[in-house]
Amino acid sequence: MPMPDLPNPSLDALELLFAHPLWPRAGMVLRLLFHAGFAWLMFRFGRQIRREAKPPANGYWPNALTLIGGVFFGVLALRQADWQLMGQRNEKFLAFMQRYDRREFNPAHRFRAGRITDRKGRTLAGSRVTEGGIRRVYPYGPVFSHVIGYNHPIYGMTGLEAAGRTRLMRGSLRTRGDLAHLGAALLDREGHTEGPALTSTLDVDLQLTAHTLLEGRRGSVVLMDVRTGDLLALVSRPEFDPNRLHPRLFSGQTEGSPLLNRSLAGLYPPGSVFKVLVAAAALNGGFTGTLDTPADGFTTAPANPKIRDHDYYIARQAGREWRGHGRIGLAEALAKSSNVFFAQLGIRTGAGALTDAMDAAGMLSRFSISERPEATLSQGPARVTALSDARPYGIAQFSIGQGDLLVSPLHIAMITAAVARGGETVFPRIDSAQPVRTGGRLCSEEHAAALRWMLRRAVTEGTGRGAVMPEISVAGKTGTAQTGAGRESHSWFTGFAPSEDPRWAFAVIVEHGGYGSRAAVPVARQLLQTGVAEGWLVP
């Protein structure tokens, strides 16, 4: 149907009226008038209906139908009130609005996230009210970039910022304080109400020290309290500044993937530090004796390249002949980090026992470090090909921490912590309000005690001699993980201190740092020295 267009001139007079300085006030009055007038009309409407002749009383069923309809209208209004007026009670709804809603007038944005502090109450992340709204600020900048993460309107949330989000915003109504908070937020649509602070288990001094020690390197430091699983420092480098996020960071083209949280998401071959787990599994399986370690190395079949000790290669490089360690026990094998010994030990222990040990250490499934499973701060499983007794060479490689095995620094720290605290795994925690959570048992108390003594010997007499210091007795195991041809190996060191009554467990990795004793041990050593100087560790 063809139709002439309606005339469409612009309404200049109305625009002038709305531009008048007094108009906003008039608009407020009109808004009230709309609601009041509507209410008045509804009142009159109801009266008019009643005034029109009353229907005859013909049975109960029309009344029942009307009642059902009326109840349904009531349900709609109540449900709407639940969303529209009490929406902030629903944690997921609040999180959804804060993440996806662009309306700046949405009161959801006025719930200012609480501070995240370290264990001594120093602010690691806080909210600052600026002209453009609320901005998260990170006083320590890049130092806590991965573990605290960031909360940015464009780039989203990561780390503890994401995992602790709901608590920081007080999205729930569990206590009387929460109710008072809700009341204040409802009444004060302009003001900002700040959520409660979240006290993390981290410590600024230790984190700063660890961060500085890795300056210019790529790698990670994990430091945890073995009794509670408290993460005291969780450093990953290279890092970024959460106060200055820029698009190039997220383009995937930045050198060294600074966004990657290497402590949790880094996947590395563990090398010799993995022998701690193999030793624990072997002790648990009842191993006591000695094994022969021929200088020429060990293999399961002629087709497989021989697994040899490190000393063999050193001697060959120097043009010397090496006679091998001979027949040695577990303690000496750990101290000398004998690959030949551990390859045989792993095969003797068996695929089942080794898999059980990994499971007990929490390496086979994802677990959350912060309470909420939907949030991002969690540790994924280690990447490992299923072990089988039918493929002994695979077990042999696994037992020296090479082959199809990739773990995160946190995994290694957890193994060490389990040994240090008597064989039982403790899950790391970062939110001090969370309960301490223990996991499976890696080995018995006696075996753990024996292993602690052996690891102490590995420091005093073995590859970890660089960690010997007058202040405190350290026990630990170095690792040198080969990363393919032409590149320096990854440098590992894991251990605990004090060795007789362990309080701290740590894992340090320096990517392509060479020998474990060269790059990783000094980092751990200085970290422990800081701990002693700050009064954390009593020798």
Add this chain to the structure above:
Amino acid sequence: MSAAKAKGAKRKPTGGGKGAGRSAKPRTQEAPKPVFFFLGIVGLVTVAQVLVLSARAGEGRPLMMMDIWPYLFWLVSSAAVAVALKAARWRGSGALLAGIFLLSGLGVVVRSRMSGMSPGVTDMHVLIQPAGFALLFGAWFCFRRGRVELLRPFWGLSLLLMLGLAAGMLVLGARYRGGLYAPGGLTPTEILKLFAVLGLAGFFSRPNADWEGRGVFRPPLGDTFFLLVIWGSLAGMLVLHRDFGLFLLLSATALVMLMCATCRLSWGVAALAAMAGGVWAVLRYFAHGARRFEAFLDPFSDPTGSGWQVLQGLTGMYAGGLMGMGLGAGRPERLPIASSDFVYAVYAEDAGFVGSVLLLILFARIFRSGVRITRRQEEDFARLLGAGLVASLAVQTLVNIGGVVNVLPITGIPLPYISQGGSSYWVTSLHFGLLLALSDRAR
């Protein structure tokens, strides 16, 4: 407790005096001048329109005549309908008429508030509302004062048209967004609502029909078989359209009419069981329906996918809060299909919880007045027709708003007189016109 009592006692003398003074005044029983009511409605809609325009200007968008044409058309057509009714010696329910005027006026303003948000709205759309009012007046005029009985013999034709239209759409309709549409974006299936009501009302009130007092355990066998065949084929075709919402609406309407025809609530109980079975079948065999149902049960399971729409609507409502941002001042631009299925969310953001409850009251009062009109009918056909019309409109309203506030799954049923869309507007106008005709007879 005792303190409150004492307070009450203290206040009593003065309060009592006031109350006595008021009750001494003779209570006026005659109706107020309808012209004041009409002016009140016009005033409220005008305030709403000014608020929308002011918000538009506040955004820096130019104000054009196009923004107020719908309002002017509503103003003129309402006045024309009022004058024409007066001239044709209207004696129907003033309450229902007032409710219709107010609802359509609010609808016009809410839709004009969204112009610019929904592309493709042209001059043609301005005429939807006046055309609807012409249909409304026409329906009243043709069927007023008992002439509605003329429609009774056509129940067979109505049911046939209902099935034929569903079948025709299946053959000729164009697929769009999961539904079927005729050329030009029209949805002829909307008129099914009216055909179903007319057909069933005539069918149940045939002179030789024997439905009264028949519960679900002893139904008249021949009639029941006939109904099952009709409804089964309708269900099959609408499911092929993937138009579950329309089928549910028609079934709920038919159920209410069945209960009114038999005066037995047992049908409702049986229908609840059947509905549970139907929901199970949809979840089991239709991925589309199952997705919507899951999004209804837990919108947060996939907040950026299937739950996005309902969560965006609720987000807007939350942003609006108790009193709202003022009409036109909300920001529902990010809400998908805001102008049709989710228009209530837009209104709730603008008018706040208070405005939404007032709109709910308006709907409830319109239906209440419809129920009263229906109950005053003496002929079976008129009574059933009224029940069907009210049920059809009420179910549409409840299902649409229920979907928005997450009481029911989203069905894609428009909100009567508020949502955008021509076919639905005209069919709703016919519903209202017939109700007005019924009311005119009852006096």
